Amino acid sequence: MEISGRITKDAVTAKVSNDREVVNFSIAINDSYRPKGSTELKKIVTYIDCSYWMGSKMAQWLKKGTVVELFGRVGLNVYNNAEGKALGSLTFHTSNIKILVFPKTENASAVPAVQKKNAPKDEPDDLPF
Template sequence: MEISGRITKDAVTAKVSNAREVVNFSIAINDSYRPKGSDELKKIVTYIDCSYWMGSKMAQWLKKGTVVELFGRIGLNVYNNAEGKALGSLTFHTSNIKILVFPKTENSSSLPAVQKKNTDQDTPDDLPF
């Protein structure tokens, strides 16, 4: 399954056991629809809790405002609260993360530098059009 959205707050790494760590974060997915018989566009936001078990170093790149594309599966957590009422929540168990857009920050030096390829040599000066 594939979903994409914007990270709502910086990712947090939690130690589960001596050798296991999980990166927890959440994303917001913006959507809109037009109700039947209406000209008004309704906007909705869906928040999804996500977990990433493949490596804790990924947390440094998962900052608030980053747009990501996630691949994985949905998991259901069911439990009884203190009053005995059954509750549940969904978590997207991420197996692959693709960063689409880094957030704009005042100090962008912490983001990786992207080198632009010089294409002047590759483009001929006498184009036929």
């Protein structure tokens, strides 16, 4: 399954056991629709809790405002609250993350710069565009 959205707050890494860590974050998905017979456009936002188990170093890139494309599966968590009432929540178990857009920041150094390795800085590259 594939979903994409904007991260709502910086990702948090939680230690589950001695050798396992999980990266938890949430995304917002914006959508809109026009009700039948109406000219008014209705906007809705869906918030989805996500978890990433493949490596905790990914958390450093998952900052508030980042637009991501996620691949994975939906999981259901069912539990009883203090009053004994059965409740549930959905979590998107992410297996692959593609960062589409980094958030705008005042401090340009907050967004990592991508540099080609072994390329001289003063010489132009040989790309035709």
